[in-house]
Amino acid sequence: MSTSGTANRRPSQMFRNLNAKIASIPMILTALLVFLGGTVWTIVYSFTNSKLLPRLKFVGLDQYERLWSAPRWLTSIENLLVYGVLSLIFSLVIGFLLAALLDQKIRFEGVFRTIFLYPFALSFVVTGLTWQWILNPDFGVQNIVRSMGWESFSFNPLYDQDIVIYGILIAGLWQGTGLIMCLMLAGLRGIDEDIWKAARVDGIPMWKTYLFIVIPMMRPVFITTLVIIASGIVRLYDLVVAQTSGGPGGASEVPAKYVYDYMFLAQNLGQGFAASTMMLLSVAIIVVPWAYLEFGGHKRG
Amino acid sequence: MNTFKLFLAGASALALSAAANAAELEVTHWWTSGGEAAAVAEFAKAFDATGNKWVDGAIAGGGSTARPVMISRITGGSPMAATQFNTGRQAEELVEAGLLRDFTELAEKENWKAAIRPSSLLDGCTVDGKVYCVPVNIHSWQWLWLSNKAFEDAGVPVPTNWDEFVAAAPALEKAGKIPLAIGGQAWQTTGAFNVLIPAIAGKDVFLKVYKDHDAEAAAGPEIAKVFKAADDARRMSAKSNVQDWNQATNLVITGQAGGQIMGDWAQGEFQVAGQVAGQDYTCLPGLGVNELISTGGDSFYFPKLDDADKTAAQEALASTMLNPATQVAFNLKKGSVPVRGDVDVSAANDCMKKGLEILAKGNIIPDTNQLNTEDTNNQLNDLFVEFFKTPSLTPEEAQKRYAAIIASAD
Numbered sequence: 001m002s003t004s005g006t007a008n009r010r011p012s013q014m015f016r017n018l019n020a021k022i023a024s025i026p027m028i029l030t031a032l033l034v035f036l037g038g039t040v041w042t043i044v045y046s047f048t049n050s051k052l053l054p055r056l057k058f059v060g061l062d063q064y065e066r067l068w069s070a071p072r073w074l075t076s077i078e079n080l081l082v083y084g085v086l087s088l089i090f091s092l093v094i095g096f097l098l099a100a101l102l103d104q105k106i107r108f109e110g111v112f113r114t115i116f117l118y119p120f121a122l123s124f125v126v127t128g129l130t131w132q133w134i135l136n137p138d139f140g141v142q143n144i145v146r147s148m149g150w151e152s153f154s155f156n157p158l159y160d161q162d163i164v165i166y167g168i169l170i171a172g173l174w175q176g177t178g179l180i181m182c183l184m185l186a187g188l189r190g191i192d193e194d195i196w197k198a199a200r201v202d203g204i205p206m207w208k209t210y211l212f213i214v215i216p217m218m219r220p221v222f223i224t225t226l227v228i229i230a231s232g233i234v235r236l237y238d239l240v241v242a243q244t245s246g247g248p249g250g251a252s253e254v255p256a257k258y259v260y261d262y263m264f265l266a267q268n269l270g271q272g273f274a275a276s277t278m279m280l281l282s283v284a285i286i287v288v289p290w291a292y293l294e295f296g297g298h299k300r301g
Numbered sequence: 302m303n304t305f306k307l308f309l310a311g312a313s314a315l316a317l318s319a320a321a322n323a324a325e326l327e328v329t330h331w332w333t334s335g336g337e338a339a340a341v342a343e344f345a346k347a348f349d350a351t352g353n354k355w356v357d358g359a360i361a362g363g364g365s366t367a368r369p370v371m372i373s374r375i376t377g378g379s380p381m382a383a384t385q386f387n388t389g390r391q392a393e394e395l396v397e398a399g400l401l402r403d404f405t406e407l408a409e410k411e412n413w414k415a416a417i418r419p420s421s422l423l424d425g426c427t428v429d430g431k432v433y434c435v436p437v438n439i440h441s442w443q444w445l446w447l448s449n450k451a452f453e454d455a456g457v458p459v460p461t462n463w464d465e466f467v468a469a470a471p472a473l474e475k476a477g478k479i480p481l482a483i484g485g486q487a488w489q490t491t492g493a494f495n496v497l498i499p500a501i502a503g504k505d506v507f508l509k510v511y512k513d514h515d516a517e518a519a520a521g522p523e524i525a526k527v528f529k530a531a532d533d534a535r536r537m538s539a540k541s542n543v544q545d546w547n548q549a550t551n552l553v554i555t556g557q558a559g560g561q562i563m564g565d566w567a568q569g570e571f572q573v574a575g576q577v578a579g580q581d582y583t584c585l586p587g588l589g590v591n592e593l594i595s596t597g598g599d600s601f602y603f604p605k606l607d608d609a610d611k612t613a614a615q616e617a618l619a620s621t622m623l624n625p626a627t628q629v630a631f632n633l634k635k636g637s638v639p640v641r642g643d644v645d646v647s648a649a650n651d652c653m654k655k656g657l658e659i660l661a662k663g664n665i666i667p668d669t670n671q672l673n674t675e676d677t678n679n680q681l682n683d684l685f686v687e688f689f690k691t692p693s694l695t696p697e698e699a700q701k702r703y704a705a706i707i708a709s710a711d
Contacts, residue, residue, distance in 0.1 A: 051676065245485070
């Protein structure tokens with residue numbers, strides 16, 4: 001860059017790439033007003049006793065006290081934890097295995113890829129309804145196995161309080177792993193062919209190559225995948241509504257549903273805002289340290 | 302260019318004059334089951350006869366799905382012309398926010414105060430002396446519907462009260478029937494519990510708990526008895542795995558279930574199925590123990606609109622709904638009782654006549670929707686849907702949580 005000695009450096013820095021900066025103003029405003037503004041607004045009103053309509057009558061931490069003593073909210077949190085941990089593990093493991101298997105230069109790879117990715121094209125509501133039918137004891141898997149002669153076979157997750165969250169997990173995995181597989185496959189394809197050749201020359205077995213060489217090299221892909229899976233976990237809502245509507249007996253409630261139900265069904269905005277603030281907080285607790293480690297700690301080119 | 306302008310002006314003038322004669326009013330409601338749809342068609346027919354047009358805005362999925370849609374349309378600035386709510390406190394804040402229309406003038410002109418009975422219905426519509434809604438029917442929750450066929454199959458006589466029904470449960474189970482049908486929707490379980498309170502603990506306890514929100518009474522021995530009965534109900538309904546209330550009613554209609562605790566709107570379903578009261582099914586008001594009925598129901602609210610023609614048509618709709626002939630036609634199909642005391646109900650069936658008798662005697666209690674906010678109702682729903690599906694939740698533990706909800710109610 002040529003420098004004109006007389007001109008002050010600062011403004012030229014500021015007006016560099018002026019067009020790009022102007023172009024990003026709408027997005028900056030949207031982010032500030034809609035996202036940040038909405039967040040602040042929600043947090044402020046979570047300290048009020050707003051019912052059907054928002055009003056500024058502060059009641060301190062009342063909404064939060066009520067929230068954390070509500071059995072339904074505690075069940076919701078517990079369900080989200082179970083679903084979250086298992087969905088994270090299984091999505092990654094199954095997604096990576098499928099990708100690794102597809103990466104063996106098999107025949108009809110395109111066909112398999114399409115089949116695995118197809119569920120992702122369906123909305124959560126359709127996925128949920130489909131699995132509600134498949135898991136229905138009178139029409140679905142249980143009925144089919146029983147009609148084949150195994151009379152005592154019992155597989156009834158959606159009507160059993162203790163395991164209903166796993167019934168939802170199955171549907172969630174079926175829908176989501178295809179995308180994870182695709183991301184992983186892209187990552188695998190990005191690994192240089194020479195690495196494989198070198199590993200083969202050194203006589204390292206294939207599983208070891210994957211575990212100790214390929215996977216560490218795929219770190220950025222794994223991080224992208226993690227963010228995608230995690231955001232899917234926290235917003236879990238439509239799947240539950242379509243499959244069980246929170247039943248049986250509230251055993252499959254999730255935080256997002258609590259927020260919706262208290263804001264709109266119970267006409268208690270304050271309680272809904274308190275719950276959504278807690279959701280935001282839990283996301284922040286996970287995301288902020290990670291983002292700090294990833295982007296803040298050491299500046300990379 | 303000029304001719305085009307002229308054409309435009311002419312067209313808009315035409316449109317205006319047409320609108321002056323007949324306005325299209327969109328009316329939202331959640332009446333979608335067979336009996337309900339037949340009833341709402343009576344309203345539409347009567348309103349169309351006034352020269353206006355009823356645009357049906359049915360929202361499927363029950364009140365809990367429909368109300369958020371209705372409220373967000375009203376608060377969001379694209380209101381419908383009229384909408385259903387349950388008589389009570391559901392629209393309280395919308396009235397306070399000045400979003401709904403005041404009908405005091407029309408009410409005085411047509412003398413609703415004299416026509417509508419019991420007076421608590423119009424009171425539910427009145428805020429600061431002004432009338433904001435039109436009650437259209439009286440629904441009561443306190444009914445036990447029994448399938449005569451199911452008891453015949455089980456070889457036991459049809460019960461005449463709750464205790465006999467509980468005693469008959471083992472025989473029904475042996476015959477492969479579900480003794481008590483309760484759908485999975487949360488409000489059904491809360492409703493059943495709220496019916497058990499006046500039947501088992503009496504009217505005074507019911508009012509103490511729900512009107513005065515007396516937490517001591519809610520934790521007391523009378524309510525403990527009610528929880529005991531709810532425990533029976535829970536065992537009897539363990540095998541019922543339907544979702545909607547009308548599916549549960551259908552189990553009773555087809556004789557797969559012995560009975561159902563459900564409001565008198567269930568009657569519309571029996572009627573659509575061609576069943577005759579006393580012959581195919583039996584109804585026990587107040588569970589046959591304490592013949593009390595609540596006077597809840599549905600009311601129509603009218604959001605404020607800018608359009609003058611529509612505003613005029615709203616008044617026509619309000620009068621149509623309260624018109625004696627419409628009241629009879631609508632309520633016979635709906636299975637509810639007309640809000641007017643001065644109409645001919647000789648066409649009513651046995652069950653409805655029982656209800657009218659109790660009403661005439663004045664054995665009435667307010668509906669929980671009139672006493673509780675939606676917030677409280679929702680907390681109760683959370684508790685009872687869990688209680689009815691979780692055998693490990695003891696009645697004692699549930700009662701403790703119940704008392705805490707009542708204590709925090711406003």
